[in-house]
Every structure is written in C-alpha cells, then in structure tokens.
Amino acid sequence: MSSExxxxxxxxxxxxxxxxxxxxxxxxxxxxxxxxxxxxxxGLDPSIPDKIEKEGIxxxxxxxxxxxxxxxxxxxxxxIGAGIKAVVAESFAxxxxxxxxxxxxxxxxxxxxxxxxxxxDIITIDLDKHSITIPTGEEVSFKPLPEEVMKIIKAGGLIxxxxxxxxxxxATR
Amino acid sequence: MEGNVKPGEVVVGADSHTVTYGALxxxxxxxxxxxxxxxxxxxxxxxxxxxxxxxxxxxxxxYYICGxxxxxxxxxxxxxxxxxxxxxxxxxxxxKSLSMSDRLTxxxxxxxxxxxxxxxxxxxxxxxxxxxxxxHIDIVDLGFLKPIEPQEQKPDIVVDLSSLExxxxxxxxxxxxxxxxxxxxxxxxxxxxxxxxxxxxxDLYQAAKILKSRKVSRDVRLIITPAxxxxxxxxxxxxxxRILVEAGAIVTPPSCGACFGGHLGVAGDNENVISSTNxxxxxxxxxxxxxxxxxxxxxxxxxxxxxxxTDPRKYLGEIA
Numbered sequence: 456m457s458s459e460x461x462x463x464x465x466x467x468x469x470x471x472x473x474x475x476x477x478x479x480x481x482x483x484x485x486x487x488x489x490x491x492x493x494x495x496x497x498g499l500d501p502s503i504p505d506k507i508e509k510e511g512i513x514x515x516x517x518x519x520x521x522x523x524x525x526x527x528x529x530x531x532x533x534x535i536g537a538g539i540k541a542v543v544a545e546s547f548a549x550x551x552x553x554x555x556x557x558x559x560x561x562x563x564x565x566x567x568x569x570x571x572x573x574x575x576d577i578i579t580i581d582l583d584k585h586s587i588t589i590p591t592g593e594e595v596s597f598k599p600l601p602e603e604v605m606k607i608i609k610a611g612g613l614i615x616x617x618x619x620x621x622x623x624x625x626a627t628r
Numbered sequence: 629m630e631g632n633v634k635p636g637e638v639v640v641g642a643d644s645h646t647v648t649y650g651a652l653x654x655x656x657x658x659x660x661x662x663x664x665x666x667x668x669x670x671x672x673x674x675x676x677x678x679x680x681x682x683x684x685x686x687x688x689x690x691y692y693i694c695g696x697x698x699x700x701x702x703x704x705x706x707x708x709x710x711x712x713x714x715x716x717x718x719x720x721x722x723x724k725s726l727s728m729s730d731r732l733t734x735x736x737x738x739x740x741x742x743x744x745x746x747x748x749x750x751x752x753x754x755x756x757x758x759x760x761x762x763x764h765i766d767i768v769d770l771g772f773l774k775p776i777e778p779q780e781q782k783p784d785i786v787v788d789l790s791s792l793e794x795x796x797x798x799x800x801x802x803x804x805x806x807x808x809x810x811x812x813x814x815x816x817x818x819x820x821x822x823x824x825x826x827x828x829x830x831d832l833y834q835a836a837k838i839l840k841s842r843k844v845s846r847d848v849r850l851i852i853t854p855a856x857x858x859x860x861x862x863x864x865x866x867x868x869x870r871i872l873v874e875a876g877a878i879v880t881p882p883s884c885g886a887c888f889g890g891h892l893g894v895a896g897d898n899e900n901v902i903s904s905t906n907x908x909x910x911x912x913x914x915x916x917x918x919x920x921x922x923x924x925x926x927x928x929x930x931x932x933x934x935x936x937x938t939d940p941r942k943y944l945g946e947i948a
Contacts, residue, residue, distance in 0.1 A: 476909065476911065479911045498909075526659065528660040546712070548742060549712065549713055553659065553660060554660035554662070558662065613662050613663065613666050
C-alpha cells in the first residue's frame, strides 16, 4: 500500500452480506488468497468472481453490516485475492472490520455512497483527503481511519506490523 | 466449557462464538486468527469498551422453552445488527430459572445480533457450575460481576420467560425468528442437533425426552453430533445415545458437524433443514438452495418425529 489514492470500478452489493455469502464453508480448506479469490461472493451470485476479473473491478460498495457472521479470515483473504483494493460500506460487522485491517485491506465507512453509484462506475478514493469522487464529480466524504490503523494497513497487516515493531526495537537496542 | 475460562477473565478466541464464555461471567469476544496469533505472542489486544445493551429477564422458564427460544426472541426484537459493537448485559429475577446450559446458548448467539460480547452476572448458578467442575472460584475480587438489581437499571429490552413460545428462525437470518405456530407444518428433509450452540449433554438430553420410545419420520434424516468427546462419553454412559439411535437418529463423532456445511450432513438443493445451530445464512449448511430453520433441540427433535416443523409441546404433553 504505497499509494494514498485508489481508483477503480465498483461492484455494488446490499445489506447484511454475511461471511457465508463472501466465502461459502466448502472453500474453507483453501488457504491461498488467490485460490479463495476465485470464489469471492459466490454465495451471493456465482457469476461475481468472473465479473470481477473480466471487468477489472477494484472496489466493493456495500450497504449495512457488511461481513456479519463468522470470524473466518478467509472472507478478507478472498476479497484481497480477487484483486479488490477497498470495501466501502454503510457499516461493517466488527470482526470482519478488524480482520480486514489486520490483513491490510482498506475498509471505509461512507454513508450514502451505495445509492449514488452503480456496478461498473469508476470512483476515486483519496485516503488523505478522506473523500470519494463519483462519476458525476460529486465528492462523498468519510471519517478518516485512525493513524494507528493506517500504520497497520500500510505495513501490510498486523503480523507484518508486529515484525516491523520488533525490528525497530532490536535496531534501537 | 471444561474449566478453561473463569469469571472475570478477558478471553479472545479465533471463533465468533467465543462470546459463549460470557455465560461464565467473563468478557469473551471473537477475533480473527491473525489477532489470536498476535494475542498469543504479545498477550495484548486493543478494544474499545462496548456500550451496554441491558436485557432484563423476568418470569420463569417453562419446561418446553430452552435458552435457544430466549435468544431467538431477543434477536427477533433487536434485528441482526441491533447489538452491533455492544455488550449484552443480562439481569433480572428470571435469571434464577436459566441453567448454565441455557445461558451458554443465549450468550453464544448474542453475536448473531452483532454483539461484541454478552455477560451474565456471577450468581449461585455460576458458582455451582464451577463447583461441579471441581473448581473453586474466589469471589473476593469479583464484586464487579455481581447481579444488577432490577430497580437499579432501566432495561433496553425486557424478556418475560413465562410467556415465551417456542421460536423458529426462518431463512436466511437468525433474527428472522417467529413463534413455531407461524411455521408449523413445513416439511422437513434434514434435522440437525449439535454445534457450540446446542451440542451439549443437556441438549442431547432434551432431544432424548422427545425421542424416547418414538421414531424419527421415515422422510427425515436426523443427525446428532455431540459437541465434544466429553459430551459423547457422558451421553454414552447415561444411555442417551442408545435412546437416540433406537429412535432412528444418526449419531456422528464429536465436531462442529453439519453447522457450517463442511461435512457430516450437507444440505442438498431445495431441502428444508431444521437445526439447533446458530446461523441459517443462505448456503451455510451446503446448497444455497436449501432453506434452513433454526430452533431449540426440543423443537428440532419434535419436528424430526413429525416430519414437519412442530411445536414440541405436542410431544411433551402440553397440547393434544
């Protein structure tokens, strides 16, 4: 995550997209993000993984309570594995939200966006300015992620962050 | 449930149903596997202190009502995000009639309302539970876990146990729960009793109350999966397994079983499933075309005998 701007096509989904819809239980034996990505949101609509790949979708725009249900990190991995750079939702379920940060996936709560965009629209998310630009030129602002959270995301996730902290500690010893 | 968690502790687990331990008066919440690893390495995690959602429990639990019916009723009132990021805190005179098994089921499914955790006060039932495990709980420093007096706190939700009906969650959300009367008669292909929600000895006992000297309908496969080896061994020793198998149930080795559609009973296309588990999300137990209904072990067992969703009172002598 070097860039502070994410620009890409969106896929719009509804409310209460649960972890079983994001990655059905039968795929939990898969471990690699790239393998899981081939099945992302298959529970919602089996044509989605193909659509994401063919159309080059980079952002998921969702309604309320995205990621409710299981603590399975596979849900986050599947999204990352499909090439998605950010999920923008009205609200997130709490374990999914933490998992996303801990795996380096950008998660943004932006009210009202899902009613302003359609599948295939290109939006630009500016993480520094905390705003999203939609095709009409309108800007939708969002609450910035806390600095500590951004550090974890930028490190590429919590484990990488922990390793970095350890290295810094050892270097200053 | 086997003495690993004690009142007053802070517990995290790489399972959303870690909240179950709130029944033991601990702060317990689910995290992802990365955070669980971080906690193991550093002994620390960050948390925002959750806002409370106060639930007052009145009345007395009737014999045909289980902890499962209580939490499904709560979920039907608050919805699937009604407790998001909150701590479900239970108090009231009705807690006296909720066994530890009932409390575990209630705390377990608090996450289905989005709760960060659920917590029951430390009372006689908690202490006797630990006594049975052969553990002594020193309550000197645990005053903060004492029950809230009903007059001290305004509740967000009130549940009257005495007037509860057996509850069933319709597809595809646990919060989509209604009285069993509204779904009675729906044909059942598969019935499942098990999981962290209702796979304990007490749940198998409830099922056996219905299944004793009865037969599972020939159109239904009833699968029973004890939640742990300890549960299975106790059920063997107490002769419950014989009763279940004689009734025509398929008893599998202990595990999560059919709950998340992994193995040991996967739902097929267009099948109706009634299950004692915690989630009826689309595709949760196998085919996305299956319809999953959630209910107590009593309601699941009664429905397995009847061949369709049934009020367990029919087999417990309450209604003719």
